[in-house]
Amino acid sequence: xxxxxxxxxxxxxxxxxxxxxxxxxxxxxxxxxxxxxxxxxxxxxxxxxxxxxxxxxxxxxxxxxxxxxxxxxxxxxxxxxxxxxxxxxxxxxxxxxxxxxxxxxxxxxxxxxxxxxxxxxxxxxxxxxxxxxxxxxxxxxxxxxxxxxxxxxxxxxxxxxxxxxxxxxxxxxxxxxxxxxxxxxxxxxxxxxxxxxxxxxxxxxxxxxxxxxxxxxxxxxxxxxxxxxxxxxxxxxxxxxxxxxxxxxxxxxxxxxxxxxxxxxxxxxxxxxxxxxxxxxxxxxxxxxxxxxxxxxxxxxxxxxxxxxxxxxxxxxxxxxxxxxxxxxxxxxxxxxxxxxxxxxxxxxxxxxxxxxxxxxxxxxxxxxxxxxxxxxxxxxxxxxxxxxxxxxxxxxxxxxxxxxxxxxxxxxxxxxxxxxxxxxxxxxxxxxxxxxxxxxxxxxxxxxxxxxxxxxxxxxxxxxxxxxxxxxxxxxxxxxxxxxxxxxxxxxxxxxxxxxxxxxxxxxxxxxxxxxxxxxxxxxxxxxxxxxxxxxxxxxxxxxxxxxxxxxxxxxxxxxxxxxxxxxxxxxxxxxxxxxxxxxxxxxxxxxxxxxxxxxxxxxxxxxxxxxxxxxxxxxxxxxxxxxxxxxxxxxxxxxxxxxxxxxxxxxxxxxxxxxxxxxxxxxxxxxxxxxxxxxxxxxxxxxxxxxxxxxxxxxxxxxxxxxxxxxxxxxxxxxxxxxxxxxxxxxxxxxxxxxxxxxxxxxxxxxxxxxxxxxxxxxxxxxxxxxxxxxxxxxxxxxxxxxxxxxxxxxxxxxxxxxxxxxxxxxxxxxxxxxxxxxxxxxxxxxxxxxxxxxxxxxxxxxxxxxxxxxxxxxxxxxxxxxxxxxxxxxxxxxxxxxxxxxxxxxxxxxxxxxx
Numbered sequence: 001x002x003x004x005x006x007x008x009x010x011x012x013x014x015x016x017x018x019x020x021x022x023x024x025x026x027x028x029x030x031x032x033x034x035x036x037x038x039x040x041x042x043x044x045x046x047x048x049x050x051x052x053x054x055x056x057x058x059x060x061x062x063x064x065x066x067x068x069x070x071x072x073x074x075x076x077x078x079x080x081x082x083x084x085x086x087x088x089x090x091x092x093x094x095x096x097x098x099x100x101x102x103x104x105x106x107x108x109x110x111x112x113x114x115x116x117x118x119x120x121x122x123x124x125x126x127x128x129x130x131x132x133x134x135x136x137x138x139x140x141x142x143x144x145x146x147x148x149x150x151x152x153x154x155x156x157x158x159x160x161x162x163x164x165x166x167x168x169x170x171x172x173x174x175x176x177x178x179x180x181x182x183x184x185x186x187x188x189x190x191x192x193x194x195x196x197x198x199x200x201x202x203x204x205x206x207x208x209x210x211x212x213x214x215x216x217x218x219x220x221x222x223x224x225x226x227x228x229x230x231x232x233x234x235x236x237x238x239x240x241x242x243x244x245x246x247x248x249x250x251x252x253x254x255x256x257x258x259x260x261x262x263x264x265x266x267x268x269x270x271x272x273x274x275x276x277x278x279x280x281x282x283x284x285x286x287x288x289x290x291x292x293x294x295x296x297x298x299x300x301x302x303x304x305x306x307x308x309x310x311x312x313x314x315x316x317x318x319x320x321x322x323x324x325x326x327x328x329x330x331x332x333x334x335x336x337x338x339x340x341x342x343x344x345x346x347x348x349x350x351x352x353x354x355x356x357x358x359x360x361x362x363x364x365x366x367x368x369x370x371x372x373x374x375x376x377x378x379x380x381x382x383x384x385x386x387x388x389x390x391x392x393x394x395x396x397x398x399x400x401x402x403x404x405x406x407x408x409x410x411x412x413x414x415x416x417x418x419x420x421x422x423x424x425x426x427x428x429x430x431x432x433x434x435x436x437x438x439x440x441x442x443x444x445x446x447x448x449x450x451x452x453x454x455x456x457x458x459x460x461x462x463x464x465x466x467x468x469x470x471x472x473x474x475x476x477x478x479x480x481x482x483x484x485x486x487x488x489x490x491x492x493x494x495x496x497x498x499x500x501x502x503x504x505x506x507x508x509x510x511x512x513x514x515x516x517x518x519x520x521x522x523x524x525x526x527x528x529x530x531x532x533x534x535x536x537x538x539x540x541x542x543x544x545x546x547x548x549x550x551x552x553x554x555x556x557x558x559x560x561x562x563x564x565x566x567x568x569x570x571x572x573x574x575x576x577x578x579x580x581x582x583x584x585x586x587x588x589x590x591x592x593x594x595x596x597x598x599x600x601x602x603x604x605x606x607x608x609x610x611x612x613x614x615x616x617x618x619x620x621x622x623x624x625x626x627x628x629x630x631x632x633x634x635x636x637x638x639x640x641x642x643x644x645x646x647x648x649x650x651x652x653x654x655x656x657x658x659x660x661x662x663x664x665x666x667x668x669x670x671x672x673x674x675x676x677x678x679x680x681x682x683x684x685x686x687x688x689x690x691x692x693x694x695x696x697x698x699x700x701x702x703x704x705x706x707x708x709x710x711x712x713x714x715x716x717x718x719x720x721x722x723x724x725x726x727x728x729x730x731x732x733x734x735x736x737x738x739x740x741x742x743x744x745x746x747x748x749x750x751x752x753x754x755x756x757x758x759x760x761x762x763x764x765x766x767x768x769x770x771x772x773x774x775x776x777x778x779x780x781x782x783x784x785x786x787x788x789x790x791x792x793x794x795x796x797x798x799x800x801x802x803x804x805x806x807x808x809x810x811x812x813x814x815x816x817x818x819x820x821x822x823x824x825x826x827x828x829x830x831x832x833x834x835x836x837x838x839x840x841x842x843x844x845x846x847x848x849x850x851x852x853x854x855x856x857x858x859x860x861x862x863x864x865x866x867x868x869x870x871x872x873x874x875x876x877x878x879x880x881x882x883x884x885x886x887x888x889x890x891x892x893x894x895x896x897x898x899x900x901x902x
Contacts, residue, residue: 025134028178029113030143033224034217036192039143039182040111044073047109047141051077058105060133060140061095061126063112077109085118092118097129100138107139114148114166127168146224149173159219160211173227174234181228186217253281256334257343258326258360259311259318260287261303264345266310268376272343273314275374281340285311286319286333288326289503290496305625313592318627322503324496327363334371341372399442403450410434411457418462427462428483431455435487439494447495451487455480510632513541517636521643528560530647534614534640535561542633544618547599549577550644551611557581560612567599567615576601577613584610586634589617590624600624602637606645614640680713687713715758737778737863741890744772744807744814747779751786752805759803762794767806775814776887777864785860788853789818789880796878797822812886813866819879824872833870834858857882 030039040062051057059079062070080103083096094117100108110133115126123129130140147156150167157163173179184192193212257272259265269285276283287304308318323329334342344361364373414427431454439447456469459480464472471477517537524530531548538546547562557578559568567573573588576597580587584605588597599615614637624630687706691698698706745768752764786805793803797820804819825833834854854870857880861868866884873879 023137025136025138025140026177027130027134027175028139028141028180029173029176030141030182031146031179031224031228032143032182033146033220034189034212035145036189037182037184039145041070041073042180042182043109043111043141043143044070044077047107048073048076050107056106058100058103058108060100060108060110061112062109078105080108083121085120087118094118094121095126095129097122097132100133101136104136104138107141108133110140110142113142113144113172114168116166125168127172131172144168144173146220146227149227152223155223156220160213160216162211173231179228179231181224183221183224186214186221189217190214253279253341254337254339255279255281255283255341255343256330256337256339257283257285257311257316258288258330258345259285259304259307260345261300261307262345263303264377265307268343268345269307269311269314269316271376273316275341275343283316284319284337284339285316286321286330288321288323288329289499290324290326290329302622302625305622305627308627309625312627320626320628322500322507324500325363326360327367330364331367331371339371341374342368343374343376345376399446400449403438403442403446404453406434406438407431407450407453407457410454411461414458414462424458424462424479428458428479431458432483432486432490436490436494439491440498444491444495447491448488451484451491454487455484458483510628513537514632514635514639517541518639521639524643525647525650527644527647530640530643531560534636534643538614538616538633538636541636542616542618542623542629543620544616544623545599546617547573547577547615548604548640549574549581549612549614550604551581557612562615565617567617570598573597573599573601573615577615580613581610586630588615589621600630600633602633604637604641604644606641608645611641611644680717683713684710684717737781739776739778739887741774741776741887742779744775744816744884747777747782748786748805748807748816750779751783752790754783755787755790758791759794762799763802764790765802765804767804769808771809772807772814773809773886774890775884776890777884781860781863782884785857785882786816786818788857789882792853792880793818793820793822793878796820801877810883813883814886816882816884817879818882819873819877821873821875821877824876824878825870830870830872834868854880 030043032039044062047057057077059074059077061080061082062074080096080099083094083099084091085094086092095110110126110130113127113130117124117126117129123132130142133140146152147160147164148167149170151170153164153167190212253276255272255276257268259269272283272285275281285308287308308320311318319333321329321333323332330342333339342364344364346361361373361375410430410433413430417427417430435447435451435454438450442450459469459471459476460467463476517534520533520537521530524533527550531550535546535548545562545565545567547565547567548560549557550560552558557574559574562568576588576594576599579594580601580603584603585593586600586602587593588599588601589595590600597615599617601613601615603610604612604614614633616633618624624633687709691703691706748766748768752766790803790805797803801821805817806819807814807816809815834857858868861882861884864884866882868880868882870878870880
């Protein structure tokens, strides 16, 4: 009986989807093939009906394009105020996401889903705004044209000659809850264009001559209809899963054809291809491994593999299924894939087998339900049978010897038991036990022969009259029949279980191989490491030689792995690899394309481009006759391509980030220093030109003032350049500390001495502990740090106020504070002031700053592994505290040599 219960995996997947949708808004897309088909108009018309039913509908953004009908429909709704963003002298009108989130209506209308937002907004694309709205629980209706779908971008460009820049990922369309197709005929759209209902007359005329040509519109319309049809098909599958429907829904024809090792499978496949073509349907070819084939030679596997390869060449999707019963496995797979028709061939069985056991066709007809079953006659050409290998024949002969030995052993045990008076029924158990044990090791043929031989030996040796095949009691015939039936049942079950175990082990091995290569590739970075690791893994998986060709930066295909292999030594293989990389198709040995190659080549196809090719030459030349092995190779190649592409993307992103940071630094540097360099230069130029032009007419005092101005501005410019050079050295990471033991009070004194001329009459108050410890520091760097702190305090405090410098010991570090009585730091600026080129508000407009001084201070402190912090003082003013580690225990002072004491 067919199991009518729903698939538990499908139920779990459905519960997972419902859990993800909980609390999330619903997305409805009004979808069309070009501007002017009526998407916005339909969206607004439908929204009017929703509002009439009491739904809270708000317009987030609608672009009427000057169409009167659309503007009149939009006028009746509450609207979110637009966001106006300045851009290159104009103001751009944009969707106000934050206002929409604050308003949080039930339904929000947001036109033009693929729109690119203005610079400076939170998201670069409008579809990202919509995702945030959906996550906030707001239902969104929007519009989209087919040319904005990312996967169709190159097709659209090929058809129309126009490269569409505004695109969105296919996943946005796939995750939409509803898609409503808005469609008009191309002739009607052209008529609307000519009437000025889409664009203004001048723009409409240009559009008709380029994008809106009738041929383009027909092609775009077909693409939109196909996209909508695919979405509908997926919705049908989802509806079947949600309702746990096992029977197929015949909304779209899909064929399933069963493939076996028989030569007639070729004719069955061609018949299925013709039937699928006549119905315009997809078709799938499957082979079912029931466990019986494990006892047959590799001839069966080879024939089945060739038939599956023929199915792939005819355009079928191929699968190898594992199941105990062919008909049951086919029906379960057909229901899972919504198959409407099954095509099978006539089973070549003797009449008595058909009478006793039935056929696969009979069982399919009993189980199929609403699925149609087509039976194709069996004659046909097919793959020629392969000769039986001698090794397999030797193995089979050895198993027959083992079977005979088991029967002889059971007979001896039975004779021993008979000697001690055991009944014949107990002796039967010896033979059945031997059959059961040996069947787990032997193939099907020897096991059946052993079962029959056991019955014969039991009859001949242990049933009276002994050593004859006649029986004294007819009831022994029942014993023989039961003994034979149980033995054959044991053989069948053991053989099938062993074969299914082998098939499961093969599947598990493929899964573990994929997992291993996936994990290793995900843990590595660097193309060279990825290629080497993948090459070794492929050699292990396919038990053969492997070569890997990868494109270099110039686009040339270069050998990156397998230099010493026989594959790489053949120039023809390099040409095959080049063809595979250029065309993105499989070729080489075992295929119909360039079969003279010594290896099978598969393209390395990434998400953006084909980056190379991989060639594999397994020891078993028939390895890739199995489509599963070929798919395994293609999957491994795809994993490697994506890993290399990921690694290249990371490098590109890092390079782009470095360039962006460099550009930002350069812009900040120019912005910060342009005024401060220009100001002293202007002063120097003005004073020097006055001296040059009117030197004789100027009195001595004026000349002295002008010379003082030149000197002062030159010193200011010199200090600025010195700070820039200092910051450059520190930022480059090439500064090495020249640590020596110093008294910190001497370093403070030296810094203040160097600042005397610059500070002038500014009052400096110093407070130093009497027992300050020595510190192991780079004195020149710390001196520059202190000078910058004092200079910063002087700039941001009144001239009449004192600058306070203090130092005290704190165990294993020294604490230095520089404080003033100025305006202090703005709230929140306590950490920002140490950023490069950051300048706070100054209380003295005559002072200039570049935002470099405190950045230098932090860099110096970081080099000494200390800490620096800024804060506001109680009563007004700012204070910067520096903590420098002492750097260990200072050396003991060296005593001077003196005269010896008598």
